[in-house]
Amino acid sequence: MTAMxxxxxxxxxxxxVLLLFGLWTIIxxxxxxxxxxxxxxxxxxxxxxxxxxxTKDNFVQAFVQGDFEKYFVNSTVVALVSTxxxxxxxxxxxxxxxxxxxxxxxxxxxxxxxxxxxPVISMLLPLFVIFQKAGIRGTLAAPIIAxxxxxxxxxxxxxxxxxxxVPPELEQAAMIDGCSxxxxxxxxxxPVILPGLAAAFILSMQxxxxxxxxxxxxxxxxxxxxxxxxxxxxxxxxxNAGESSAAATVTMVPMVVxxxxxxxxxxxxxxxxxxxx
Amino acid sequence: xxxxxxGQGLRARDGLLGVVLIVPAATTILAVMIVPLIFAVxxxxxxxxLGRGANLPFVFLGNYKRFFQDPLAIKSLINTAVYTAVxxxxxxxxxxxxxxxxxxxxxxxxxxxRAIFTMPLLISPIIVSxxxxxxxxxxxxxxxxxxxxxxxxxxxxxxxxxxSALACVALADVWNVTPFIMLVISAxxxxxxxxxxxxxxxxxxxxxxxxxxxxxxxxxKVLAVVVLIRxxxxxxxxxxxxxxxxxxxxxxxxxxxxxxYKAAYQDNEMGYxxxxxxxxxxxxxxxFGPLMRNSxxxxxxxx
Numbered sequence: 001m002t003a004m005x006x007x008x009x010x011x012x013x014x015x016x017v018l019l020l021f022g023l024w025t026i027i028x029x030x031x032x033x034x035x036x037x038x039x040x041x042x043x044x045x046x047x048x049x050x051x052x053x054x055t056k057d058n059f060v061q062a063f064v065q066g067d068f069e070k071y072f073v074n075s076t077v078v079a080l081v082s083t084x085x086x087x088x089x090x091x092x093x094x095x096x097x098x099x100x101x102x103x104x105x106x107x108x109x110x111x112x113x114x115x116x117x118x119p120v121i122s123m124l125l126p127l128f129v130i131f132q133k134a135g136i137r138g139t140l141a142a143p144i145i146a147x148x149x150x151x152x153x154x155x156x157x158x159x160x161x162x163x164x165x166v167p168p169e170l171e172q173a174a175m176i177d178g179c180s181x182x183x184x185x186x187x188x189x190x191p192v193i194l195p196g197l198a199a200a201f202i203l204s205m206q207x208x209x210x211x212x213x214x215x216x217x218x219x220x221x222x223x224x225x226x227x228x229x230x231x232x233x234x235x236x237x238x239x240n241a242g243e244s245s246a247a248a249t250v251t252m253v254p255m256v257v258x259x260x261x262x263x264x265x266x267x268x269x270x271x272x273x274x275x276x277x
Numbered sequence: 278x279x280x281x282x283x284g285q286g287l288r289a290r291d292g293l294l295g296v297v298l299i300v301p302a303a304t305t306i307l308a309v310m311i312v313p314l315i316f317a318v319x320x321x322x323x324x325x326x327l328g329r330g331a332n333l334p335f336v337f338l339g340n341y342k343r344f345f346q347d348p349l350a351i352k353s354l355i356n357t358a359v360y361t362a363v364x365x366x367x368x369x370x371x372x373x374x375x376x377x378x379x380x381x382x383x384x385x386x387x388x389x390x391r392a393i394f395t396m397p398l399l400i401s402p403i404i405v406s407x408x409x410x411x412x413x414x415x416x417x418x419x420x421x422x423x424x425x426x427x428x429x430x431x432x433x434x435x436x437x438x439x440x441s442a443l444a445c446v447a448l449a450d451v452w453n454v455t456p457f458i459m460l461v462i463s464a465x466x467x468x469x470x471x472x473x474x475x476x477x478x479x480x481x482x483x484x485x486x487x488x489x490x491x492x493x494x495x496x497x498k499v500l501a502v503v504v505l506i507r508x509x510x511x512x513x514x515x516x517x518x519x520x521x522x523x524x525x526x527x528x529x530x531x532x533x534x535x536x537x538y539k540a541a542y543q544d545n546e547m548g549y550x551x552x553x554x555x556x557x558x559x560x561x562x563x564x565f566g567p568l569m570r571n572s573x574x575x576x577x578x579x580x
Contacts, residue, residue, distance in 0.1 A: 010484065014378055014381065017374070017375075017378055018375075018378060018379075018390065021371075021375055021394065022390070022393065022394070024452065025393065025394050025396060025397060025452075025456075026393070026396075027419065028397075028408045028409065028412055028419075028452065029396060029397070029400075029408070031408065031411060031412065031419060032404075032407070032408045032411070035411065043417070044416075044417050045417065046416070046417065046422070047422055048419060048422060089301045089302045089305060090302060092298040092299075092301065092302070093298060093299045093301065093302030093303070095298055096294075096295045096296065096297075096298030096299040097295075097299060099295070100291060100292060100294075100295030102292075102295060108299075110570075112306070113569060114562070114566075114569070115306065115310060116506075116509065116569075117509055117558070117561045117562055117565060117566070117569070118310065118314070118558060118561075119512075119513040119533075119534055119554060119557050119558055119561065120513065120515065120534070121513075121515065121534045121537045121538060121550075121554045121557065122314060122317055122551075122554040122555065122557065122558045123309075123310060123313055123314065125317060125320075125537070125541055125547065125550055125551050125554055126313035126314065126316040126317040126320065126551070127309070127313050128541075129316075129320070129327070129547070130313060130316065145309055146309065148305060148309070149305055149306060149308075149309030149310045150310070152302055152305055152306055153306055153310070156302055181291050181294055181295075182294070206399060209401070210400075210401030210402065210403075211401075212401070212402065212403045212515075212516045212519070213515055213516065213519075213534075213538075217542065226401075227401050227403045227404075227516075230401075230403050230404060230407060231403050231519065231520060233407060234403070234406060234407055234410065234519070234520040234521070235523075239410075241411065244407060245407075245411075248404045248407050248408070251401065251404060252399070252400045252401065252404050255399040255400065255401075256396050256399050256400065258399065259392075259395050259396060259398065259399040260392050260395075263391060263392055263395045263460060
């Protein structure tokens with residue numbers, strides 16, 4: 001084989017690989033979105049049906065007649081409140097651990113990282129019993145507290161990574177100019193680590209919005225979140241394909257749209273700056 | 278630096294401020310993570326059932342002994358290990374492969390495709406399970422339609438046969454999280470200097486040789502992080518199994534997390550469930566702890 005034809009061959013293979021991966025990525029998403037717009041007769045066909053008359057019935061059924069509007073509000077509250085606490089408490093702790101020269105700071109950070117290993121089920125079972133006794137199981141506070149605690153160790157570790165990158169000269173200069181430690185924090189550190197805060201915000205929102213297991217057992221009928229509502233479809237004997245697809249579509253679209261803007265933070269964020277792109 | 282008494286005073290006060298800043302996070306983690314975990318360890322020593330009242334029989338390590346004599350528990354452990362291995366290796370091959378191919382494209386096109394390919398990563402696992410339940414529907418599902426159209430309709434077991442169900446669940450997870458590996462590896466690839474590739478090409482090395490000799494070794498640190506994050510996630514799998522198979526058919530997809538959940542909420546064996554969850558945590562620390570220490574050290578050294 002000549003060099004020329006082998007290059008043409010590898011280019012062809014490359015495009016075939018990209019095309020197949022594109023189809024593999026898009027087909028499942030396309031199916032759930034089109035299902036949400038289809039009448040039952042158009043969904044249950046032996047071979048996929050591409051041409052159909054779209055209907056909004058499924059969305060009406062899930063959100064107006066069903067309870068998904070309520071779940072949507074619950075999910076928004078849980079995600080926003082838990083993220084606010086995670087970022088607020090986490091940023092303060094990360095600053096405390098990086099900027100005061102504590103010798104035990106790295107040890108604490110690495111111990112925090114072990115928190116990333118804890119299976120949700122190991123936390124859920126005791127929290128379920130404790131929250132039950134404390135009388136907060138079934139309220140929105142229950143999943144919020146669980147989400148904050150599960151996320152905090154990793155987020156502190158993540159934000160510490162970004163804070164270590166703040167040039168010490170900047171902080172020293174501000175101190176000489178008479179800034180207090182807290183002024184250095186608000187005027188120097190926070191603006192510099194803004195990309196880190198954005199990454200932490202998005203990761204935390206995404207986690208809380210998508211989380212199932214805590215919410216499944218810590219909420220009750222009035223406080224169900226979107227994933228719990230969707231899980232109720234998968235447990236049913238005969239699933240309402242249209243309604244469940246409509247609920248799933250509304251739940252996933254905000255996060256997927258968000259993903260378009262923040263893909264570079266996703267890699268950097270989840271690996272805690274171990275990978276720099 | 279001259280130490281003035283005033284400076285000393287400032288430093289002591291700052292030290293206190295530093296501790297105060299850490300207190301809210303430390304308290305939350307202590308109260309909502311560490312104390313509950315300790316409580317779980319204690320409760321796992323009792324024959325603990327919800328609604329039973331105060332007199333719980335103390336069984337010491339009985340629940341742990343039961344785990345190793347319980348065929349379903351052992352099966353769940355094996356399922357979890359197999360699932361993690363299959364899932365992780367498929368994700369790695371696909372993710373590294375796609376990232377490598379994308380790196381050869383013009384940056385603008387690569388970024389566009391990367392954004393498209395990232396979509397599944399942002400979808401909640403419970404929605405992923407709903408989507409793939411439709412994909413695997415024996416009558417109307419796309420996967421079956423595809424299998425039938427290439428004449429494999431009868432051969433394919435999907436979610437309804439014990440021999441194929443676990444692999445089918447793993448495939449749905451691969452769909453969900455391969456983009457994560459693609460993103461991280463893509464970021465890792467940009468750090469490798471082009472001169473290395475050029476030098477190798479001048480020496481006459483082929484594409485595969487370059488991949489094995491240059492790309493993979495230089496990615497090893499990044500790969501360790503990916504294996505750590507994805508491996509621990511796969512080992513804790515719950516949502517997909519809850520949503521797709523409910524552990525069946527014939528317990529062929531029951532994972533440790535799922536089995537603990539079932540013991541707690543279906544069989545009301547809270548003590549046993551806590552023992553299973555503690556064992557899951559121990560297994561995770563044993564399997565991934567060493568990798569985590571390396572990564573933490575690398576992250577610090579990289580600063």
